[in-house]
Amino acid sequence: MKTRRIIVEKHYYLMMLPGMLWLVLFSIVPMSGIIMAFQDYNPGKGIFRSKWIGMENFRYLMQLDDSKQVIINTLIISVGKIIFNLLVSLVFALMLNEIRNLKYKKFVQTVVFLPHFISWVVMSTIVIGVFGYTGVINAIMGWFGREPYLFMADASIFRHLVIGTEVWKEFGYNAVIFLAALTSINPNLYEAAAIDGANRLQSTWYITLPGLASTIVLLGVLSLGNVLNAGFDQVYNLYNPLVYSTGDILDTWIYRLGLQNLQYSLATAAGLFKSAVSFIMITVSYILAYKFADYKVF
Numbered sequence: 001m002k003t004r005r006i007i008v009e010k011h012y013y014l015m016m017l018p019g020m021l022w023l024v025l026f027s028i029v030p031m032s033g034i035i036m037a038f039q040d041y042n043p044g045k046g047i048f049r050s051k052w053i054g055m056e057n058f059r060y061l062m063q064l065d066d067s068k069q070v071i072i073n074t075l076i077i078s079v080g081k082i083i084f085n086l087l088v089s090l091v092f093a094l095m096l097n098e099i100r101n102l103k104y105k106k107f108v109q110t111v112v113f114l115p116h117f118i119s120w121v122v123m124s125t126i127v128i129g130v131f132g133y134t135g136v137i138n139a140i141m142g143w144f145g146r147e148p149y150l151f152m153a154d155a156s157i158f159r160h161l162v163i164g165t166e167v168w169k170e171f172g173y174n175a176v177i178f179l180a181a182l183t184s185i186n187p188n189l190y191e192a193a194a195i196d197g198a199n200r201l202q203s204t205w206y207i208t209l210p211g212l213a214s215t216i217v218l219l220g221v222l223s224l225g226n227v228l229n230a231g232f233d234q235v236y237n238l239y240n241p242l243v244y245s246t247g248d249i250l251d252t253w254i255y256r257l258g259l260q261n262l263q264y265s266l267a268t269a270a271g272l273f274k275s276a277v278s279f280i281m282i283t284v285s286y287i288l289a290y291k292f293a294d295y296k297v298f
Contacts, residue, residue, distance in 0.1 A: 037269040057269035066253065067270070073159070074249040077230040080163040082223040086216065088171040093178035094204060109179075112172030124237035127165050128152060158243040166234060177219065178212060185211040221289045225282035228274050250274050 032047075037057055039050040061067050092112070099105040115123070130136045131151040138148040151157065185208065193203045232251035239247040250270065258267030 034268065034272055036265050037272045039265055041265040041268075043264070053265075057265050058273065061266060061269050061273065066248075069245065070248050070250050070253040073246060074228055074230045074251075077159055077162055077235075077247075077249060078227050080159070081166050081230070082220065082227070084163060084167045085170055085174055086220055086223075088167050089174035090178055090212070090216065092171055093175040093182065094208065096175065097179065097182050097208075098200070109172070109176070113176065114172070115169045116173035118169070120231075120233035120237050123165070123169060124234070127161075127238060131161065152238070153240065153242040155243045155246045158239065158247040162231070162235060162238065162247065165238075166231060174219070178215065181212050181215040182208070218289055221285050224285040224288070225278065227281055228278050 035047055038054055040053050041050045133148050133150055189207045190203055193207060228250060230249040235247060235249050236252050254267050254270045257263045
């Protein structure tokens with residue numbers, strides 16, 4: 001029966017073949033390099049002849065002050081993105097849902113949705129053009145006699161800049177999910193509330209938000225799996241040595257360790273640590289999503 005089923009469904013397997021080959025070649029085969037995390041890797045000797053040192057790289061990694069700081073930076077930036085992405089997207093979806101002019105509503109939704117498709121290579125140029133030393137904000141400040149300010153070199157506000165620009169770029173995309181969830185709320189509930197004398201704010205508080213509760217919980221819980229992914233593309237294109245103290249994250253630190261400082265073993269150990277924690281968080285997030293939102297992948 002299994003052989004017959006495979007023959008019948010062969011076209012589906014053929015469709016899957018390119019994706020499976022890509023997965024094997026670019027995701028599974030490179031995992032053999034993880035062994036460098038347990039070696040004093042020497043490029044001249046290669047993986048098979050480099051000295052085996054066990055967990056020494058991980059112990060050294062945990063003793064570094066830099067590693068502790070980048071973990072803190074990563075958590076602050078990623079958690080900030082998760083919270084504000086949810087809040088801004090939710091509020092925007094609720095406001096957009098109140099618009100009765102469908103053409104205007106679709107226009108606004110399209111405009112705020114477009115930044116999602118712009119890469120951070122391009123978006124960083126826009127952000128620097130706004131907040132840079134010769135950018136738009138400093139130009140406006142100059143009209144009022146204010147001296148230009150180095151926004152991009154101020155470590156105290158860099159995290160806010162990263163979180164704010166990420167939210168601006170993605171809130172339109174995330175709002176689509178809430179708008180889709182809003183369509184599942186029974187309109188009869190609003191009619192009954194109006195008959196009982198409820199105003200718009202009361203209807204939103206007692207009907208809309210409870211109707212979106214499962215979606216909010218689901219998105220929030222699933223975001224836990226990305227708690228160590230603070231956005232390499234964004235930070236790498238925006239940061240500089242002056243903001244390393246608050247803007248350097250795990251991904252950018254690992255990049256510099258491995259490709260700039262040539263500390264391959266230490267960089268691999270840091271990457272493996274991040275992957276292991278991310279795997280645990282993803283597993284926990286799916287368990288919580290199933291428990292609180294009845295969501296399951298399999």
